[in-house]
Amino acid sequence: MEEEHQEINNLVAELERTAPDDPRHDELVSRAFALIRQDIRDEEDLLLPRLQEALDRTRLRRLGSAWETVRRTAPTHPHPAVSRRPPGNAMAGVPLSAFDRARDLLPAGTHAPNRRTLAAVGAAALAAWLLYAAVRHRH
Template sequence: MSAPLPPLPPAPAVDDNDVIPGGRNMVDILVDDHHQISALCDRLRESLADASAASAIAEVLVAMLSRHLSVEEQYLYPTARSVLRDGEHLAAQELAEDAEMLLTLKQLHGSAPDDPAYATLVATVSRQHRRHAMRASEEIFPRLRARCSENELIRLGNRVEIAHEAAPTRPHPATPVTPPVNKVLDPAVGVVDKVRDIIAGRTTWPEDL
């Protein structure tokens, strides 16, 4: 069974399967996301005594996790639904967990390091993400590698990288989480978020910390 991908632009006597795409595959990109987010969680927990450092790291963590969940909702879960026998159940389970994580993330984003509940929120987000990454690594990623061709995963990776750039940088728990609506709405929300980021001078990428 193939991953759900739109066809490539038509070319005479060329089949999609004959085209070797370039770039990283979707699973590798999302695994790398998980590593970066885990590292940010560790840095934030270690920086709680320094309010300025904690605030800067938290902004990047919020942005990274918001982007990550958006692209998974747009591409990972639809692929799981399409190619895995229990994909519908897995996707529903992940979306429910992600909804809880977004709510916690929104609370964290609205709090300051000197808030009495701040350390608890940081610990909760860290725990939720750790569970999220472990489930994906054990229940979804290996099975997608087995069921999808490398070309399919790379083409999905191309789309994920584009979606990363356009995704929201703040948690929006109330927005739709399934295609096609989220593929239209998330980039629009992302534009608003990025304008707000520019006005606020907000850092949203780990390499800029």
């Protein structure tokens, strides 16, 4: 499943860089949806029944609540180069989520800032947060 998720991330990232009139577009969409359908089948037929066998109702509900929290705070776009495992995914997830959610507010078709702009904005946000934390700590 992990490999399928990574391949889906790679395909979606490639689709985001591909114009709809690109000859590869339809092929990428078909492959992505085929993998998503397979992933859903794997999770519904294999993973979820195993979880139901292994966990009681209370633990399943806690897991569901934790999953919902993670889903609401996770990045909304694929980032294939970012680690999918802890602690790398958690460390990268917060700033990527903020960036993605800001990007989601842009009008459709607007390109995201390049890496240099993103790095500058991230550095400025970090500097502002550090300044805020230092001032707050003094009071």
